[in-house]
Amino acid sequence: MALHFLRRMAPWAIAFLLILGLDQVLPPSPGRTLALIVGYLALCGRTLSVIVECVVSVFTRGHRFVAVQILQQQGLRMLFLIGALIALGDALNAARLSWIVGEELAALGSSLANMLAALLTLRFITKFKRPIKHLIRNRAWRVRREGGTTVELARIVAKLWHIPALLLVVVSLLAIFITVGDVGTALARSVISAALLILTLVVTGLMQRHSERRAKRRRISEYRRRLERVGYALSHMLTWVVFAELSMQVWGGSLFGLGQQGMAGVGIGQALLALGFTILLAWLAWIFADTAIQRALMSSARSRGRRVNQARAQTITPMIRNVIFATIVIIAVIVGLANLGVNVTPLLAGAGVIGLAVGFGAQTLVQDLITGIFIIVEDSLAVDDFVEINGHMGTVEGLTLRTVRLRDLDGILHIITFSAIQSIHNMSRHFGIALMRIRIPHTMKIDDAITLMQETAQELRQDPVMRHHIWSPLEMQGIDRFDEGAAVLRMRFRTAPVMQWDVARAFNLLLKQRMESQGLDLGLPRLSVSMEGVPGDTLTDRGRDEPAPPRDAKGRAPGEAGIADLEGSLNPQRASPDSS
Missing domain, CATH: 2.30.30.60 (SH3 type barrels.)
Structure with a gap:
């Protein structure tokens, strides 16, 4: 790597040394100064690009080769320009160049050069965020398999490296325009702030990773799970509060008035602490109440031997959760206002009056709500x-x-x-009962009828559509009654909820098909007709071939009681009840 660095930097260093030698020989002139500045800018830009190239060339193995290739092909020119602009800003601050150009013009040029360098750095960070992330994160399979804190730390830094880098550049850019002391002091403060941010991100990342690992462990109670989430959330909040306080201390301020002499800051800090403690208590109360509601719904549904009804949960859970949440929020707001020094007595009195008015004016509505609950x-x-x-x-x-x-x-x-x-x-809870009453034909034996019912039920239970809805064998309950001389068998299935009518209809259809195939018919109602003669009139009183005289429904012959005979005449003597 050292040889590679020398090979890449030697020509540029030699050229700059030659320019310095010519500067010593040639008489002073603007051209000589410009040549010296150009050589200095080129050397600084080349140095920055070669240093970055040598550093990333270490990671050319495995999956990181593509990221290195992207940086070498697309990022070196931008790095060269950034280094040149930084060198230009430094050169314009030199006393010799300021005297030649002018102090005001040199200061303006230095500010513009530093600003352009900062903007290009922002562009470089956002453009090459992903390749640099891969360079930091990717490790050999052996290292990743063993895991450990180093691997986790590398993942966290790779995921969040651009945030402190952007913060550092932005603070440096703001230091150019905002008067906060000299630029060096602002840059030092920004570096400390960026370091604090990196430390905060690493700590929060490790806590997040630890919480994810615990979430994948064995099953624990819902109370413990949610309390652990609260603990991790509070740890994150506390970490960021500490970061904010330390950062403000670096820049000369304080978040809670710590270390300050003013009593106002101390009072505000105490009020904020009390408000935060109130919010924490309200949060814990909400967690316990919400978890208790969910556990009550689950235990109630399981005790009934059925799964949790999603529609019921969607109906009742938001209602109860909203009521409890609104109650906790109202109490927390009142307590928080009291901690801030606000008189809450008028608020409580007004809330009581509004509650009484609503209670008296909407009695029916309240009755509906309570009954519905x-x-x-x-x-x-x-x-x-x-x-x-x-x-x-x-x-x-x-x-x-x-x-x-x-x-x-x-x-x-x-x-x-x-x-x-x-x-x-x-009729939708637990199970249903498919009840059938079948009239047995008169000519069919009862044992044959029971066998037919059992065979029909067995065939129905093997049906691919109905077998999932039938939960028990056919239960034969015997003869229910005798209807017009025919026996009525009573039987039933235990079925899935709301499927009892479908099962009964399917059983009746299959039974009818089997009876038709066997030439049987259901026991139809029978009508018995008996013929009776007139009292005292027998068949032996006349000959067998002699037709009986016609009589009416009361057994009276024609002419009796004023009834016309067959020839159309009336017999007044027989018609009169007083005739002798």
Whole structure:
């Protein structure tokens, strides 16, 4: 590397030495001074570019070769120009050149040169951020496999190297225009600030990496997980607060009035500390409350033997979380204002009056809200449940804080307030029962009928569509009743929720197909007709071939009681009840 540096720098150094020799021989003139300046600028620019080239050439192995190639092909010219501009600014500050050009013009030229150098440096950092990141980060496979703090530190520095570099350049650029002492003091302060920033970024990066590693470890309780997140967040905040305080101390200020004689700064610092402590307590209270809500929902759903209903969680969780969050925020704001010296008594009195007015003016609304909270918390309803509410049967399409939207079987949408609900019949929980009552033909034996039902049920359970919805074998409950002389068998399946009707219809269809294939028919109702004669009239009173006289429904012959005979005449004597 030393030979490479000498080989690249020797011609430029020799040329500059020749210019210095000619400067000693030739008489003073503007051309001699200009030649000396040009040689000095070229030597400084070449030195910067060759130093960077030699440093990056060390990383030419493995995956870093492409990054080195990009820097060598595209970055050396920009580095040469940056070094030349820096040298020009330094040269214009020299007493000899200032006397020749003029102090004001030399100062203006030096400022412009330094400003251009800073702008080009910003451009270089943003353009080559990714290649330099690869140079810092990439390591051999053996080193990466072993890991360790060095590898983690290299990853963090590679990810964040451009931030302190940009800060250093920006502060140097501002030091040219803002009067904060001399430029050297400003640059020294900026270097210290950049070093503090690098240290802060490294510390926060290590904490972030440690938190990610702990998150991938074994399962822990939700309370511990969230408290660890709070601890890491507070560590990050504390690190940045320390950075801000140290940086302000470097530039002659203070964030909390530490080390200052003024009492105002101390008072403001104490108020900020009290406000921060209040925010921390409110944050912890919110974490415990939110975690308790989530654990209660999970345990409630698991105790019922069913998975957590996503729609229910989306309905109830935002409602309770918003109420608790608003309560914690209001209390924290009141306490924070009290810590800042604000009189909060009028605020509390006004809030009490507003609460009473709302409570008396919206009693029905409050009743709907309270009833809805209990219904949702008890998990009596959820979106997509099939229920019967107040005589309306259908699917729950949505739940709000005050109403439930129910779509019935006719497609009508019913919007029912929670306070109007008298009873809830939920048919979507845990399981369903597909109940079938089958009338058995009169000519079929009961044992054959039971065998037919069992075979039909077994075939249905093997169906690729219905087998996932049937959760138990066919339960034969026996003869339910005798309907018009035919036995009615009662049987049932345990099914998935809301699938009991589909299973029952599929069973009836398959049973009908099997009975048709076997030439059987269902037990139809039978009508028995019996013929009776007139009291006292027997078939032996007349001959078998002699037709019986026509009589009416009461057994009366024609002419009796004023009824016309077949020939169309009336018999008044027989028609009269008083005739002898």
